[in-house]
């Protein structure tokens with residue numbers, strides 16, 4: 119007699135509106151005592167599929183079985199009653215409450231604080247979680263919040279635990295810790311699903327891997343029987359090389375000399391703290407750091423968008439524009455030297471694109487000052503817009519279709535594409551591939567590399583350490599606004615960068 123799967127999904131279909139098929143005829147089994155990775159590009163339907171187990175969405179058709187019995191999951195409460203718990207990508211915690219208070223929300227009155235504390239402490243020691251129950255959420259790191267969400271879910275009695283991209287915001291050290299507790303939970307018989315698109319993690323943690331592509335389950339494989347190459351092919355449906363091209367440009371010239379750059383925030387805290395480095399033409403300087411380590415403020419300071427403290431200096435030097443001290447100049451003056459910043463924020467439309475306008479007009483927005491006469495020439499912007507559309511495969515019905523009606527990923531491609539097409543001397547990008555699928559991300563890496571080969575000095579602020587290590591010539595590591603290391607991108611290791619991201623060097 120075989121043990122039924124903890125959860126079985128059969129012929130699951132889910133559409134949004136008429137056009138978007140999020141899941142198509144998906145079969146999936148999740149067993150007790152295993153870690154199943156759900157792998158797939160952005161938009162392949164991973165979150166939607168799991169949300170049908172956590173009670174956020176109901177399938178249009180198909181069946182769900184829990185321990186062999188057919189069930190209907192119509193709400194998160196139904197999911198909990200079936201011992202299914204999900205930790206979402208965006209945490210649902212209340213900032214001003216402590217960890218314990220967050221766990222207690224919604225619990226029955228009989229559950230006293232003392233009893234709950236004991237139960238949670240037991241869970242923590244059983245699986246190896248480190249959690250300060252009296253810490254307020256706003257004092258917590260992302261990793262602590264993640265831990266809290268998992269512990270909360272376990273406290274509610276989850277036997278099936280679904281984690282939606284838990285490692286996206288963690289450092290390598292934190293990921294190692296998370297994986298240790300996941301293994302402990304698995305050995306205790308829990309069924310664990312981890313959603314991720316990082317292949318190295320999949321190979322490290324999973325027993326089995328199911329791959330979604332365009333809403334369909336294209337296959338489930340045992341970790342032992344597969345390879346990163348095979349998984350990539352399953353994910354993207356065609357052979358792509360994982361290597362990011364990294365040319366060595368011989369003729370380098372010093373483009374920026376950043377010295378003692380310091381920026382304070384409104385609370386008088388140094389968010390950029392005495393940063394000193396040189397930036398050369400023909401190189402990609404990667405900037406690594408956990409989010410909020412001063413990346414944004416550093417780039418904004420160079421662009422004249424932040425007030426710099428006494429002693430800060432940014433010397434710009436190029437044959438075309440001469441030598442200038444940038445600190446004290448306006449952003450408008452700085453842009454004229456060919457410095458460009460593409461910062462991809464959460465709210466993409468907030469940053470330099472006009473939602474009601476189409477691609478062509480948005481490209482023109484940055485170009486019109488370059489025009490000689492009073493007449494706007496549409497031809498060139500139109501060609502540029504078309505080029506961006508082709509190279510980055512922007513999906514839009516027409517070049518004049520309002521960009522606010524496009525999906526977030528497409529808006530982002532336009533934003534990055536436009537800066538790249540501005541013929542910069544210094545190109546700074548932050549989170550350029552956030553939320554983009556693998557193919558589009560590679561298109562962007564290639565564009566940055568093209569810029570580098572043309573002699574542009576590129577700064578790349580990124581979140582994915584594997585990409586930073588493959589793309590950058592040098593890597594500057596930020597930790598709490600301070601510069602905590604400047605490494606050779608060709609020899610640096612992930613552990614090294616991760617360590618510098620989280621541990622300030624001695625004496626600092």
Ligand SMILES: Nc1ncnc2c1ncn2[C@@H]1O[C@H](COP(=O)(O)OP(=O)(O)O)[C@@H](O)[C@H]1O
Nearest residue numbers: 134138140158159160161162163164165166167
């Ligand atoms: N609430 C929603 N309304 C409309 N479309 C959605 C919604 N949620 C997801 N989608 C679409 O469904 C598809 C699958 O999305 P999702 O499950 O979030 O993918 P993944 O988690 O693999 O990135 C995408 O095309 C996405 O745009």
Ligand SMILES: [Mg+2]
Nearest residue numbers: 164165166282
């Ligand atoms: Mg998702």
